[in-house]
Amino acid sequence: MTSTLSKLMNPAHKSVARMIGYSLTLGDFDGWQRFAALILARLSDRGRLGLAWAALTALDPEQIRQVTNTVLGGAGTPGVAFTDDHDEAALWANMATDDELRAYAWVTFNRLSPKEQADFLDATRGRDAA
Template identity: 50%
Template sequence: MSISQHIPDHIKRVSRSLGYTLWLGAADHWFGLSAIFRARLNDEDRAGLAWATLRSLDPYHAQAVADAVLGGAGAPDAPLFDTADQAAIWAGIADDDELDAYAVAIFNALPPAKQRYFLEYGQEVLA
C-alpha cells in the first residue's frame, strides 16, 4: 500500500496546483493559487504554508512579501481624472502610519497662508 493512497484528495489537488503554478510562474497563476488555497484548505493549513514560506525567505524579502499582502496603500498614484477623488481613494486604503507621514509632509510643504487655512478648516470640522 502506497502512502499516497492515504493523502486526502483535496491535499493532492492543492499539491498539483502548487506544482503547476511553480512551473508556469506567472503572476496571475499565483493569484489563482490563492483562490485554490482558500477553497481547499482550512485556516490552519494556509497559516502553516504562509509561516513556512516566510521563514524560508531572508528577512528583507519576508518583510516585502508581508508588506505587499498586509501593508498600506503605498505612495499615492498620479490622478487620472480628479485629484481630490484620487486622494480620497488613496486615503481610504492607506494605513495610519502612511496617513500620518503624508499629512505631516503635505502640511509642511504648504505655504504659511494655506497652513493657516488648513488649520482653520480642521477646527471647523472638529467643532
Template identity: 45%
Template sequence: MKPGHRRTARALEFALTLGDADAWSDFAGLAAHHLTEAERAGLAFAALARLAPEQAERVACLALGAAGAPLPAFLAVMDEARLWASLASRAERKAYTLAAFEALGGSDRAAFLQHVSGRAAA
C-alpha cells in the same frame, strides 16, 4: 494525505510550472478552500522567512495593501496620524517621518528631538 491537500499540492505544482498570475491566483483560491488558516499561515511564513527582508516586506505590502500617502486630517490630527502609522509599511513610516522632520522649522526640530530623546531607544 487528505484529498484537499493533494489538490492544493497539485495546484502549487501548476503555479510553479506556469508561473503566471492566473496560476498563482488559482493556487491561492484552492489553498483558501482546502487548507486551514494555520496551514496557510505556515505556508506564508515559510515563504516569507526565506526572502530577504526588503523583498519579504514588498511581498507582504502587496498582499496586505500598504497604507499609501496619509490623507489630510479632518478633526483629530494626532489620532488620524496614529491610525495611518498603524496601517503603513515600515518603509512608508520611515519615509514620511524623515520628510516631516526635514519640513519642520529649527525650533520645532529641537522640540521634537527633545521629546524623543527622553524615550528609551527600542
C-alpha cells in the same frame, strides 16, 4: 506505482500539491493567484497558516516586508485625528509601508520651523535606532 502515503492522502491535499507544482512551473501572477484561490477552497485555516508560515520563514526580512506590503497595502494618507494626535500618528505608522514612513517623515521634518527642527534633532540625538 502509487505510494502508500499517496493512497492515504486527502484528495484536497493532492490537488493542492499538484497546483503548487503548476504554479511554480508557470511562475507568473495568474498561476499564483489561482493557487491562492485553490488553497482557500481546499485547505483549512490551519493548512493555509502552515503554508504561509513555511513560505515566510524561507524569506529574509526585506522580502517579508515586500510580500506583506503587496498583500496588505500601505496605510495610505494619515486620517483626521479624532483623539490624541500622538495616538493617531502611532496607529497610522504601524500600518504604513517603509516608503510611506520615509516620505511623511521627510516632508513633516522639513515643514517644521528651524527651531522645531533643532529641538527634534536634540531630542533624538544619542538615541538608539529602533
